[in-house]
Amino acid sequence: DQQVKQNSPSLSVQEGRISILNCDYTNSMFDYFLWYKKYPAEGPTFLISISSIKDKNEDGRFTVFLNKSAKHLSLHIVPSQPGDSAVYFCAASGRNTDKLIFGTGTRLQVFP
Amino acid sequence: DTGVSQDPRHKITKRGQNVTFRCDPISEHNRLYWYRQTLGQGPEFLTYFQNEAQLEKSRLLSDRFSAERPKGSFSTLEIQRTEQGDSAMYLCASSRGQDYGYTFGSGTRLTVV
Numbered sequence: 375d376q377q378v379k380q381n382s383p384s385l386s387v388q389e390g391r392i393s394i395l396n397c398d399y400t401n402s403m404f405d406y407f408l409w410y411k412k413y414p415a416e417g418p419t420f421l422i423s424i425s426s427i428k429d430k431n432e433d434g435r436f437t438v439f440l441n442k443s444a445k446h447l448s449l450h451i452v453p454s455q456p457g458d459s460a461v462y463f464c465a466a467s468g469r470n471t472d473k474l475i476f477g478t479g480t481r482l483q484v485f486p
Numbered sequence: 487d488t489g490v491s492q493d494p495r496h497k498i499t500k501r502g503q504n505v506t507f508r509c510d511p512i513s514e515h516n517r518l519y520w521y522r523q524t525l526g527q528g529p530e531f532l533t534y535f536q537n538e539a540q541l542e543k544s545r546l547l548s549d550r551f552s553a554e555r556p557k558g559s560f561s562t563l564e565i566q567r568t569e570q571g572d573s574a575m576y577l578c579a580s581s582r583g584q585d586y587g588y589t590f591g592s593g594t595r596l597t598v599v
Contacts, residue, residue, distance in 0.1 A: 378528075408587055417490070417577055417590030418529065463528050472517060472581070473542060474588070476528030
C-alpha cells in the first residue's frame, strides 16, 4: 500500500526551463510534507518542506505547492540547472510522529 | 558540524552471518532514525530514537533486527542471521525535530551473498 506516490519515474528538462515534479498521497492524516534530493552514493538531502496549513512555500529557485483537496503536491524548480540532476523524493508525515513515508522518487535530468 | 557519519560504507557478508552498523548523528540532534532503501524504492522507515528512547519501530524490523542508542549519542543497528533479502542501503538520519527536516548520512550498503 503505497501512501505516497510519485508516478513519473523520470523527467528530462532543458537548462533554464522549469522542472515540475509531482507527488500524490492517500493518507488524509498527513500534515507535513518534504522534498529531498539524492545524488548517487550519497544520502538524501533536505530541500524544502510545507505544513498542511499552507498551500505554498518558496525558497530561492524551489517552490512547493500543496493542494490538500486533491492530496497532491508539486515541486517547482526554476530556472533548472544541470546541477539539479538527481533523484527527487517526496515524503510525508503525520501528527505525533517523526516517521517519514517516502515516495519512490523521480529522476530529474537537466540538459544544456 | 561534521554531518551524520555511518560506518562502514560497504559491507559484504555471507548469508547467516551477523552484521552491525554504526551511526554518529550531528551532536546537537536528539532524534535519530534508521531507514532502509532498496533499488528503485524510496527509503523505508525502520525505527527512531529520541535521545536514548526507541519511540517507534516498523513492522519491517523483524526480530533479527535490533537497534540501540546508548546514552543518546551514537546508534548501532544489528542484523542477525542475515538473509539475501536484507541486501539494501541502510540510511541513518538525525534531526532537532520535524520542522527542521532530517540530515541523512551517506548510508551503509549491505550485500548478502
